[in-house]
Amino acid sequence: MLKSVQALPRILLAPLQRGLQRVFGADLNPMYHLGALTIFFFWVVLVSGIYVFVFFETSIFGAYRTVEYLTHDQWYLGGVMRSLHRYASDAAIVTLALHMLVEFSAGRYRGARWFSWFTGIPLLWMVFPLGITGYWLVWDQLAQYIALATSELLDALPIFTDPMARNFLTPDSLSDRFFTLLAFLHLIGIPIFLVFGIWFHLLRLSRARVNPPLRLAIGSLAMLLALSLLRPALSHAPADLGIAPRDLAFDWFYLLPYPLLDGGSPLLFWAVLVGFSMLLSLLPLLPPLRRAPPARVDPGNCNGCGRCFADCPFSAVTLRPRSDTSRHPTIAVVDPELCTACGICAGSCPSSTPFRSLEQLVSGIDMPAFPIRDIRSQSRIALDALQAPVKVLVYGCDHGIDVHAYNAAGVAAISLPCTGNLPPAFIEYALRREGADGVFVTGCQCGDCFFRQGNQWTDERVAGVREPHLRGNVDAQRVHIVWGAASDGAQVRRELDAFIERLRRMNSDSQATTAHG
Known part of the structure; x- marks a missing residue:
């Protein structure tokens, strides 16, 4: 309803x-x-x-x-x-x-x-x-x-x-x-x-x-x-309490x-x-919202760097002095009443890297409903299942285009609470470690992010102007970001098809260079 x-x-x-x-x-x-x-x-x-x-x-x-x-x-x-x-x-x-x-x-x-x-x-x-x-x-x-x-x-x-x-x-x-x-x-x-x-x-x-x-x-x-x-705005005749006003031009915005x-x-x-x-x-x-669990801080992996504090769109994260024996002076603290469970904080955490050897990957701050380790495992499983010559991993968001509609022989899609939940290291991980030919990122329309700043932070992280940033040794031609409203699915599909074709040509050129080398 x-x-x-x-x-x-x-x-x-x-x-x-x-x-x-x-x-x-x-x-x-x-x-x-x-x-x-x-x-x-x-x-x-x-x-x-x-x-x-x-x-x-x-x-x-x-x-x-x-x-x-x-x-x-x-x-x-x-x-x-x-x-x-x-x-x-x-x-x-x-x-x-x-x-x-x-x-x-x-x-x-x-x-x-x-x-x-x-x-x-x-x-x-x-x-x-x-x-x-x-x-x-x-x-x-x-x-x-x-x-x-x-x-x-x-x-x-x-x-x-x-x-x-x-x-x-x-x-x-x-x-x-x-x-x-x-x-x-x-x-x-x-x-x-x-x-x-x-x-x-x-x-x-x-x-x-x-x-x-x-x-x-x-x-x-x-x-x-x-x-x-x-x-120009004009006045009526001067007020006269001895007569009844007639033939008035109304400003319907205020006087409706x-x-x-x-x-x-x-x-x-x-x-x-x-x-x-x-x-x-x-x-x-009407009715009450079923809220996802708020972000959770792991004291053993939080170094108090303040990135989650800087990136949170809703002031739900603060830094406070630590009371344990850690060498780090501060720790992130989440206010559950302010947290929208967007996951942007997890995407900003330096410990949210899939290259860590821990099987049970634990981030300094993470989302209980969809932790970083699950994003890593889903990325692995999705890429392993692809059979086409060109393999593309699509990361989208739950409030934008339904990226699961793009699943195909050479395309695997993972939907996140917000694209700001994606640590940039996952892009490099998919390309270098898991055999993806390209990574395609999409989400809410630019300037209209459901969580206010998720797509902005993603753009800045990938461009290298915001921490954590995508390392410079990643081939930028194999990363494509397109923002669009939920109704822009066909347009984003065309962008994805063009990206796959570009990757196919790049792979062919690379194979030809190797053959003549």
């Missing part, structure tokens, strides 16, 4: 994701940087908002006048800043909604990752009031409508001793102090809580990506600037619920809102 529900947004978003992939490539695909883009748009909102506030007058008559001055008299800068403020706010809602849908459809909200999902729900309660109060401050007829509708919503709750709606009955009932309070909430109060909320949201992620790639950020900003110039409230019950609205928030909060438990 859950997988069917998760599949729906995945199917709906797949064409958008593929289209953006063709245009921007994997590194700059906005779908892989939605969280960072949301934060970037908030920065744009902040900078443009500060400029607007410099000229803004927090009074009943001054609010509308100063916004109109910026829009028309100072259109070349103030008007652009106002429009940029509007469109960046809308863009943040779009990327925020997409971010939630993508994480839900990918299943990246359960188990040890429940904390980031759960702490993201209150951010929604901050972002929407922030946008609504911004519209309110313009004090045009749309702001008047929002003020009346919001006051009816708040009056349904036992918050105020006097009905808030009384402030909007006549022009004389509203004072400048109300605008000062509103400006404080919009400019200082809510943003402060939002900043702390984002920090809390990212607390359990190591090296959280809070900035999108520079080219993507520049392109996004250029798009917003172009939209601000071509379609308001037309639905006309003639409806405010209490029903709050019930739906609270119920939906509770449903989102409980999603990680």
Whole structure:
């Protein structure tokens, strides 16, 4: 049932994701940087908002006048800043909604990752009031409508001793102090809580990506600037509490619920809102995830090098002083509540080498469900069973393409929890010790790793820029890495076939050289 529900947004978003992939490539695909883009748009909102506030007058008559001055008299800068403020706010809602849908459809909200999902729900309660109060401050007829509708919503709750709606009955009932309070909430109060909320949201992620790639950020900003110039944000007529607002142009990103409230019950609205928030909060438990056993440290083989600590994407590994008689001062310690059982730590451990002569290979840190010794034994068995002239060992991941579909007379596939679980020494081991002609590595799409950084660490280890690295004496032409989404099986298959053909030519050339030698 859950997988069917998760599949729906995945199917709906797949064409958008593929289209953006063709245009921007994997590194700059906005779908892989939605969280960072949301934060970037908030920065744009902040900078443009500060400029607007410099000229803004927090009074009943001054609010509308100063916004109109910026829009028309100072259109070349103030008007652009106002429009940029509007469109960046809308863009943040779009990327925020997409971010939630993508994480839900990918299943990246359960188990040890429940904390980031759960702490993201209150951010929604901050972002929407922030946008609504911004519209309110313009004090045009749309702001008047929002003020009346919001006051009816708040009056349904036992918050105020006097009905808030009384402030909007006549022009004389509203004072400048109300605008000062509103400006404080919009400019200082809510943003402060939002900043702390984002920090809390990212607390359990190591090296959280809070900035999108520079080219993507520049392109996004250029798009917003172009939209601000071509379609500047405009105000309605000034607010007049003596008339009922009509013919309003809505910002549906922030104000969608308001037309639905006309003639409806405010209490029903709050019930739906609270119920939906509770449903989102409980999603990680519907049903509870069957978690794999967390990583386990073997004190006798851990030298406290810190590679697992450096590579863990979820801050589940720490280094602490040892209490035994070992000559190494520190030892890795795993927090089982934070561990996602990705195996990246085992892939980074210097003792996770298949060349060790121990039959019962034990690593300094390992995964109980699929230890390094099992990866070695499966690699041996898989290669021994191959009968074709060209033998290729494929390593994939459980959250990417189903590599078992590639099994053939000359191809053996092993699926890991994450490709970051693969120590680079296994590539050399398969080529030099077990007779493989080539090693093919695949996994989640670049930038969209289920465990955040598995494919990045694999790329860097194989390239020799991250420890443990693939030794330089390994023939790079016999190693091929291709990243792809679960739906890219056919494309990866073509890459695998081309790799096998290349190996066949290399073997033929090598045999010809030997014969003429």
